[in-house]
Amino acid sequence: MDTQGEPQLPEPQLAEPKRTHPLSFAVKAVNGLQNAIFPMVAGFFALRDQSWAIFGAIGIGIAIAAITAGLSYFSWRRFTYTVGATDIRVESGILSRAARSVPFERIQDVSLEQALIPRLLGLVQVRFETGAGGKDELALNYLAEAEGERLREVVKARKDGISEEVAEGDGEARVEEPAETLFAMDEKRLFTFGVFEFSLAVFAVVAGLFQYVETFASIELWNLDFWSDSLAGPGSWVSNLGLVGQIIGAIAGLITFVILGSVTGLVRTFLRDWGFRLERTDKGFRRRRGLLTKTDVVMPIHRVQALKITTGFIRRRFGWHGLKVVSLAQDSGAASHDVAPFAKVDELRPIADASGFALDPSEGSEWHRGSKKYRFDSALIELAVFVFIAAGVATGLTISGAASPAFASIALVAGVLFALRQMFLWRFDFNALGARYFFVKQGWLAPKLDVASRIKLQSVEIAQGPISKRRGYATLKLGLAGGTLEVEGLPVERAYELRSAILSSIAQTDFSELAG
Amino acid sequence: MDETDDTLTPLHPNHVKVTRIVAFLCALPFVIGSIVLEAVQILPFGIFVIPVFLVAVFLVLRVPLRRYHARGYDMGEDRLRVVKGILFNSDTVVPFGRVQHIDVNQGPLQRAYGIATLTLHTAGSHNASVHLPGLGNEDALAMREDIRSHIKRELD
Numbered sequence: 316m317d318t319q320g321e322p323q324l325p326e327p328q329l330a331e332p333k334r335t336h337p338l339s340f341a342v343k344a345v346n347g348l349q350n351a352i353f354p355m356v357a358g359f360f361a362l363r364d365q366s367w368a369i370f371g372a373i374g375i376g377i378a379i380a381a382i383t384a385g386l387s388y389f390s391w392r393r394f395t396y397t398v399g400a401t402d403i404r405v406e407s408g409i410l411s412r413a414a415r416s417v418p419f420e421r422i423q424d425v426s427l428e429q430a431l432i433p434r435l436l437g438l439v440q441v442r443f444e445t446g447a448g449g450k451d452e453l454a455l456n457y458l459a460e461a462e463g464e465r466l467r468e469v470v471k472a473r474k475d476g477i478s479e480e481v482a483e484g485d486g487e488a489r490v491e492e493p494a495e496t497l498f499a500m501d502e503k504r505l506f507t508f509g510v511f512e513f514s515l516a517v518f519a520v521v522a523g524l525f526q527y528v529e530t531f532a533s534i535e536l537w538n539l540d541f542w543s544d545s546l547a548g549p550g551s552w553v554s555n556l557g558l559v560g561q562i563i564g565a566i567a568g569l570i571t572f573v574i575l576g577s578v579t580g581l582v583r584t585f586l587r588d589w590g591f592r593l594e595r596t597d598k599g600f601r602r603r604r605g606l607l608t609k610t611d612v613v614m615p616i617h618r619v620q621a622l623k624i625t626t627g628f629i630r631r632r633f634g635w636h637g638l639k640v641v642s643l644a645q646d647s648g649a650a651s652h653d654v655a656p657f658a659k660v661d662e663l664r665p666i667a668d669a670s671g672f673a674l675d676p677s678e679g680s681e682w683h684r685g686s687k688k689y690r691f692d693s694a695l696i697e698l699a700v701f702v703f704i705a706a707g708v709a710t711g712l713t714i715s716g717a718a719s720p721a722f723a724s725i726a727l728v729a730g731v732l733f734a735l736r737q738m739f740l741w742r743f744d745f746n747a748l749g750a751r752y753f754f755v756k757q758g759w760l761a762p763k764l765d766v767a768s769r770i771k772l773q774s775v776e777i778a779q780g781p782i783s784k785r786r787g788y789a790t791l792k793l794g795l796a797g798g799t800l801e802v803e804g805l806p807v808e809r810a811y812e813l814r815s816a817i818l819s820s821i822a823q824t825d826f827s828e829l830a831g
Numbered sequence: 832m833d834e835t836d837d838t839l840t841p842l843h844p845n846h847v848k849v850t851r852i853v854a855f856l857c858a859l860p861f862v863i864g865s866i867v868l869e870a871v872q873i874l875p876f877g878i879f880v881i882p883v884f885l886v887a888v889f890l891v892l893r894v895p896l897r898r899y900h901a902r903g904y905d906m907g908e909d910r911l912r913v914v915k916g917i918l919f920n921s922d923t924v925v926p927f928g929r930v931q932h933i934d935v936n937q938g939p940l941q942r943a944y945g946i947a948t949l950t951l952h953t954a955g956s957h958n959a960s961v962h963l964p965g966l967g968n969e970d971a972l973a974m975r976e977d978i979r980s981h982i983k984r985e986l987d
Contacts, residue, residue: 643954772929772955773925773929773953773954773955773958774923774924774925774926774929774953774955774957774958774961775923775924776921776922776923776924776957776958777920777921777922777923778919778920778921778922779919779920779921779922780918780919780920781918781919784920792957792958793955793957794925794929794953794954794955794956794957794958794959795955795956795957796954796955796956797956798956799956799957800957801957814924818910818924818926821926821928821929822909822910822926822927822928824928825928825982
């Protein structure tokens with residue numbers, strides 16, 4: 316794809332500076348329009364007594380839009396990128412000039428992202444993750460889709476040191492290696508997933524909107540008079556229905572609640588995971604998903620540090636699990652290392668295999684339980700906290716005489732329940748050390764399984780507090796790149812045993828051999 | 832290598848002096864404050880000064896010594912073990928093969944007493960940097976060289 320309006324030259328022109336796609340300046344201008352809305356509204360309110368208020372507001376809007384468009388045009392003119400033999404160089408700045416060079420070896424991931432407006436225009440944002448951690452990463456804002464794809468291939472190939480051949484077969488001529496699809500979700504699966512993603516976020520949004528409306532219109536949502544007035548008016552039939560009617564009303568409300576929550580979950584899931592596809596390419600896992608904002612992420616397999624398998628307490632009954640990888644480079648956004656958000660265990664196994672991990676400990680290694688004393692002590696501590704609260708509430712109620720001090724027993728009951736839960740949880744604490752992996756399984760209703768590669772751990776710490784020292788248990792904290800892995804309440808002997816076993820396998824390989 | 836044995840190397844004795852000076856500097860404002868409160872004579876003599884003074888003496892004399900005895904390290908062939916903590920114990924092992932880079936730091940006080948802090952940085956989110964204070968400066972530098980020789984060239 317040509318970005319400068321000049322004819323596309325063969326291979327050597329790779330070293331020449333290029334501009335981003337001309338339309339990208341249009342995208343930035345449209346985004347700039349959003350910034351103009353608030354000043355327009357503010358201007359309108361300030362001038363509302365004048366007859367020409369609306370024109371004044373539009374004038375403000377146009378002025379701001381023009382300035383933004385002008386600025387984005389100049390910054391587009393001055394922004395160039397160069398794909399050199401060993402690095403990518405970017406020069407930018409309207410008045411000042413900034414030049415940055417990113418060597419190919421330091422680029423961990425190249426990801427393509429399409430928000431709504433760029434997508435309509437066929438543009439894509441190309442981001443280069445350098446592992447520098449955080450915002451200071453290189454991003455090319457808006458290239459043509461094909462150019463983005465090509466750039467990604469070039470960078471990946473250069474990085475692997477096979478620059479020459481790839482550059483030859485530039486563009487469409489280069490057919491992608493047949494990728495093996497590891498996991499994909501069709502509409503039916505998405506629908507099931509969406510139902511389980513029941514979310515009450517919509518209520519927060521609605522409440523927020525109401526609060527917003529309140530300040531503009533004089534509807535006072537929290538004012539009792541407003542409700543009694545409206546109920547006495549058109550709503551009075553509700554109060555005339557009697558008890559049966561009110562119960563039916565309550566049930567109807569509950570159903571609406573459930574439906575709204577499910578619909579929110581469905582919509583969110585469809586937006587996020589539409590067309591979910593996980594493939595194994597020779598560069599690593601490639602994940603594509605998204606309806607309005609499409610993302611396309613490649614995760615190199617050798618950078619996978621650990622697997623995390625989660626589930627929910629209802630979806631578990633139907634055998635649904637989610638798989639995430641912990642990777643050395645964290646790409647943008649939360650939960651973005653989902654490789655299979657909603658799948659059966661049998662579907663997860665091939666993915667785990669492909670990433671070089673296993674879901675079950677090998678033969679000969681067995682599951683060990685955590686320390687019973689740890690659970691006992693935790694139960695005691697939780698109970699003590701609630702007893703303390705109950706005592707406080709009882710004294711408060713006796714002194715103020717507001718209600719019977721017997722209400723404090725609610726806190727006591729809660730304390731007993733929590734304590735029983737702690738004792739019960741002991742039955743669900745497991746850890747196992749396989750030949751190559753360390754497995755941690757925890758949780759009762761929604762159990763979690765963490766699988767870490769023994770040699771990819773960075774450090775091992777055993778921590779003990781004043782109680783655990785006396786009672787003979789400890790917390791094992793493992794240094795994991797890009798994530799955390801902690802096992803609480805291990806018997807001390809087991810903690811030391813695990814540590815020396817893990818350390819002996821860490822010491823066999825150097826970090827540079829891992830990162831590849 | 833047996834990690835459970837008490838084969839720990841103690842820190843440089845000057846570490847106690849430095850932590851005491853730091854504790855003294857922290858306690859000083861409180862002691863002065865309590866003396867000021869005494870001087871205005873709102874309550875009978877000793878209500879402020881005596882407890883504050885006792886706590887300060889405890890923090891300056893006793894605690895640094897106990898923490899010094901709780902601390903220790905063990906430089907193995909391919910790993911460094913760092914132990915610390917009186918109430919809350921922590922016992923960390925960093926294999927040299929996982930060290931990303933190494934710092935040796937000296938504050939002004941530490942410099943006056945010829946000691947230094949060795950910091951190992953790893954790629955892990957937990958224990959991203961493991962600090963070992965209170966080493967003799969020469970020892971810290973020697974340890975750094977020793978650990979560096981274990982890290983492959985490509986990493987630097």
